[in-house]
Amino acid sequence: MEIPFSESYKIKMVEPLRKTTREQREQWIKEAKYNLFNLRSEQVFIDLLTDSGTGAMSDRQWSALMMGDESYAGARSYYELKESIEKILGFPYFLPTHQGRAAENVLFSALVKAGDVVPGNSHFDTTKGHIEFRKAKAVDCTIDEAFDTEVEHPFKGNINLNKLEKVLKENPKEKIPFICVTVTCNSSGGQPVSIENLKAVYELSRKYDVPTMFDSARFAENAYFIKLREKGYENKSIKAIVKDMYQYADMMTMSSKKDGLVNIGGFIGMNDKELHRQCSTFNIMFEGYVTYGGMAGRDMSALAVGLDESTEFDYLETRIKQVEYLGNKLIEYGVPVQHPIGGHAVFIDANKVLCNVPKKEYQAQTLGIELYLEAGIRGVEIGTLLADRDPETRENRYPDLELLRLAIPRRAYTNNHMDVIAAALKNVFDRRDKITSGYNITWEAPIMRHFTVELEKA
Numbered sequence: 001m002e003i004p005f006s007e008s009y010k011i012k013m014v015e016p017l018r019k020t021t022r023e024q025r026e027q028w029i030k031e032a033k034y035n036l037f038n039l040r041s042e043q044v045f046i047d048l049l050t051d052s053g054t055g056a057m058s059d060r061q062w063s064a065l066m067m068g069d070e071s072y073a074g075a076r077s078y079y080e081l082k083e084s085i086e087k088i089l090g091f092p093y094f095l096p097t098h099q100g101r102a103a104e105n106v107l108f109s110a111l112v113k114a115g116d117v118v119p120g121n122s123h124f125d126t127t128k129g130h131i132e133f134r135k136a137k138a139v140d141c142t143i144d145e146a147f148d149t150e151v152e153h154p155f156k157g158n159i160n161l162n163k164l165e166k167v168l169k170e171n172p173k174e175k176i177p178f179i180c181v182t183v184t185c186n187s188s189g190g191q192p193v194s195i196e197n198l199k200a201v202y203e204l205s206r207k208y209d210v211p212t213m214f215d216s217a218r219f220a221e222n223a224y225f226i227k228l229r230e231k232g233y234e235n236k237s238i239k240a241i242v243k244d245m246y247q248y249a250d251m252m253t254m255s256s257k258k259d260g261l262v263n264i265g266g267f268i269g270m271n272d273k274e275l276h277r278q279c280s281t282f283n284i285m286f287e288g289y290v291t292y293g294g295m296a297g298r299d300m301s302a303l304a305v306g307l308d309e310s311t312e313f314d315y316l317e318t319r320i321k322q323v324e325y326l327g328n329k330l331i332e333y334g335v336p337v338q339h340p341i342g343g344h345a346v347f348i349d350a351n352k353v354l355c356n357v358p359k360k361e362y363q364a365q366t367l368g369i370e371l372y373l374e375a376g377i378r379g380v381e382i383g384t385l386l387a388d389r390d391p392e393t394r395e396n397r398y399p400d401l402e403l404l405r406l407a408i409p410r411r412a413y414t415n416n417h418m419d420v421i422a423a424a425l426k427n428v429f430d431r432r433d434k435i436t437s438g439y440n441i442t443w444e445a446p447i448m449r450h451f452t453v454e455l456e457k458a
């Protein structure tokens with residue numbers, strides 16, 4: 001008999017989960033103004049809001065944490081992290097920040113100005129927020145295949161080179177601070193970018209004399225997909241593939257809360273000494289001194305180990321196979337999901353499930369609320385609420401995809417939890433025809449509204 005697949009770790013510490021009743025959940029979601037972010041975590045049974053900062057650390061990381069050096073300047077923990085970044089990603093210069101968006105804030109303060117244009121593959125919301133906040137424009141150059149959930153394409157995070165070259169041709173290089181490549185591409189469904197595409201983007205960036213920046217939150221998951229899907233990489237180690245990827249980047253921002261395998265932290269990596277100097281000033285103003293920048297020493301030590309663990313094949317295989325397991329269950333139940341299944345999450349095509357709910361009543365948000373009511377599972381809307389309003393016209397921007405994202409925390413849940421999630425979604429899917437109305441906004445913030453938006457039943 002063939003030996004079945006199993007996790008590449010065992011469990012040393014557990015955290016209890018609380019079950020709740022449908023009546024309780026109806027009350028709580030109403031009190032939360034139908035915004036899943038407003039729920040208390042105790043009101044949630046399985047929390048798939050995000051895979052950011054929600055993973056479990058290993059025994060090696062916990063012991064590194066205890067050895068953290070909390071010196072203000074020149075801490076050993078800083079040098080451990082510096083060494084890890086240089087060894088795994090290849091950047092000689094780096095600055096620690098408290099998380100990914102802080103890295104964006106510091107780097108963009110040095111590079112992005114009003115009127116600039118930043119081409120890339122579906123910019124993440126905070127990335128776009130930091131660009132638009134500076135009155136610059138993010139231009140999405142993702143391949144068209146990414147916007148059809150049914151098309152099978154191994155690298156749906158890829159950049160369309162014609163779209164990119166058009167932007168590079170039509171704007172003077174002074175107006176393009178960098179090309180932003182997100183690996184894997186969060187906003188298009190955790191979809192990877194191929195080495196071939198990274199190389200081609202880099203070649204265009206040399207041709208037009210513009211640097212490339214990798215938004216790197218899930219760089220290790222991207223490398224795993226390259227190993228599995230790109231010709232010529234099947235026998236390479238993940239660490240070798242990561243090195244191959246980063247030869248095509250001049251700089252990177254990192255949210256360590258994802259593939260860093262820690263609960264908080266981020267950094268900027270760069271090749272250019274002068275850029276490091278410029279960013280250091282902003283880092284000191286916004287984050288902290290250059291050798292801790294918003295992170296405790298112990299967190300830098302745990303991150304140094306996390307980068308090493310997340311670039312191990314066995315860890316990644318366990319991680320991504322669990323996401324796939326959930327995705328395949330949903331496919332078996334007929335629930336329309338994004339194909340192929342992404343690295344960190346399963347994306348439900350809410351427009352196909354709740355076609356009786358008008359788009360302006362937020363289909364994906366409505367599906368998220370229904371799933372919470374069904375079994376206390378919390379996902380997140382990746383649709384019209386997240387897409388925000390056009391900064392000029394203030395009209396709702398209807399994105400090509402209306403998705404409910406079920407993000408799987410790293411090393412936290414078992415496949416039994418995946419079975420619960422799949423069954424709950426099947427129940428919602430089976431009664432989809434009876435769901436005919438969604439929600440209206442009663443209050444929203446002027447930027448990044450989805451975090452704090454308040455809604456009422458339509």
Ligand SMILES: *Cc1c(COP(=O)(O)O)cnc(C)c1O
Binds near residue numbers: 052101186218257
């Ligand atoms: C999470 C994320 C960020 C922002 O990082 P935070 O740590 O949440 O501030 C930026 N880009 C991508 C692709 C992300 O997934």
